[in-house]
Amino acid sequence: MDWFTASGYWLSRLVLQRALAALYLVAFLVAANQFRALLGERGILPIPRFLERTPFRRSPSVFHLHYSDRFFAAVAWTGALLSAAVVAGAADAVPLWASMLMWAALWALYLSIVNVGQVWYGFGWESLLLEAGFLAVFLGNERAAPPVLVLWLMRWLLFRVEFGAGLIKLRGDRCWRDLTCLYYHHETQPMPGPLSWFFHHLPKSLHRVEVAANHGAQLVVPVLLFTPQPIATAAGCAVVLTQLWLVLSGNFSWLNWLAIVLAFSAIDGDLAAGLLPLPEPPALPSAPGWYEGVVLAATALVLALSHRPARNLLSRRQLMNYSFDSLHLVNTYGAFGSVNRVRHEVVVEGTDEPHLTPATVWKEYAFKGKPGDPRRLPPQVAPYHLRLDWMMWFAGISASYAFPWFEPFVARLLDNDPATLKLLRTNPFPDAPPTHVRALLYRYRFTDWSELRRTGAWWERTLVREYLPPVIRAKPR
Structure with missing residues (x-):
């Protein structure tokens, strides 16, 4: 099927996959370094105690089969090593089916950690990493051109992240509507960074411009992700720039970086090659029939599960950072519906x-x-x-x-x-x-x-x- 693949996105896929694997690596290192105190057998909220009262169907995890601190460490370090291998290009050096298994293993290992993480893993970027990681399973490797459907699903994910955050602001705190939220945000955000003090002391008139620009970045730009090229590429670049601004102004784990990664699903590699000194695109073979069938099935599943998140976007009682299924396949996102003044x-x-x-x-x-x-x-x-x-x-x-x-x-x-x-x-x-x-x-x-x-x-x-x-x-x- 000629429509099934988009060879011009080979570079976008390469950047997206390697960067996503790097974020997986960070997530697994965080788990390996912090779990004993937070979740271990003698931790603050022990996993064994959680497993005693939580059935598998509510929190699917390999730890329902067995838990020990040594086993958790093995899972976390296995995920870290596998992530590092994918960053180094291992998923492109193996057959297509083996590459898909590597991405599926990363998703399953991290899902097992998140689903027993309790309040320590109750952040929206956990579900975002899992949802992006699930889609990456079907993005293929150098043995096949990037599938169009998966690229569109990644744009749909980025749309929900950005548009959901924009809507929750307009429906939430009045300061987003009167353009004054940044009078307080840089000082009261969860974890200020080294430049937050300087951002806080920018002129109030500039803060108001920032809020207005944020509304445009989260309510207008995401819609343009679904337009023809080169507009979609411009929208993807706009997301990258606005997210880098957020990276400079505070510490939000891998949330901003993951949004940047997802933006590459909208950036046309052929357009980038016309502006930058990039190597010639590789000759990518046609996708095998079995792979097309798997991608079509995954697309149908994601679209079916998108019903509730899409309806949530339109609801006046919009939920923020909520998973509608225990596998975190299709979720709803949002941030800072209200801003603390103190x-x-x-x-x-x-x-x-x-x-x-x-x-x-x-x-x-x-x-x-x-x-x-x-x-x-x-x-x-x-x-x-x-x-x-x-x-x-x-x-x-x-x-x-x-x-x-x-x-x-x-x-x-x-x-x-x-x-x-x-x-x-x-x-x-x-x-x-x-x-x-x-x-x-x-x-x-x-x-x-x-x-x-x-x-x-x-x-x-x-x-x-x-x-x-x-x-x-x-x-x-």
Whole structure:
């Protein structure tokens, strides 16, 4: 079938697949490095306890067959090694069917992790990676030209990411409609980056232009992804540019990078070759009949499952970052339907004094990414994902977000648990566990230029109240 493939997108497919495999690699490394403290047998929210109350049909995962920390590590590192192999070109060096199996294995391994990850994996970019990874199974390799249907499905996915985010803003916080949300966003976003302070201090008139441009980027540009070339290529490039702007202004794990990757499904490689010194396109053979049948079946499945996400886009009660099926095949997305005006941070402290007095000296635990020391410039973290730091941001918004993980986290600090301390930047009690741990709630705001020059502090913080009273280590049962 001549219409089935689009050989001009060979370069777009190459970039898309290698970059997607790199994001898979990051995701598996995050899982391997953080799971013991968060989800392990002695973790804050142990997977074995979750599996006891959750049937397979609600959270399909290989861990329903067996769980141990060693087995989880094997799954995560297998995924990391396989991802690295695909980045290096292994999926293009094998037969088409073997390449599809490699992509299917990446999807299945990460699905197994996400479906037991509980609140630590409740972010929209987990489903986005899985949905993009599922479509990549059918994108083929150098043994066949890129299938048109899968390229269109990837544009459909990008459309839902961008258009859904645009609609949730217009339907949500009033500040998106009066163009003032960026007066607050850079200061109150979950994890500011090293340039967020500077973005926050841009003129308010420019912030209003940014919001208006964001509406165009999320409500107009996504529609153009489905138009003929070269308009679709221009729309894809517009997505890349706007997402890079977001990359510079904050840390959003691999969300922005994955949107950039998906934008290549709309960029025509032949057009790019006319502007850039690129190699000649390879001679791609026709797709085998069995492959065409598999792609047609996958397309029909995705279209059938798209009914509820599409209806959600049109609903006044639009859901944000929601999976309609346990395999995360077709999901709904969105971000920042509301913007916080004030930033609250939970600061965790400990002391090694046996008895508390008004003169007790408390020492602060420093986190790797979230704001703590006012003099520390927010670091660049993304596309890596610091799961504990992100949940601490939610805990600062409301104590309800701290259930059920915050108290077990504090209990592990009282034990000087090595796996938990590995998630932190510093441990103020390296020799012996603290006798007491408490948490305070502070209001944080960015300093201005004069305060920065005078104090060297990027943040100014004010105590709001006690968040968690001092607690001691529980006696062994």
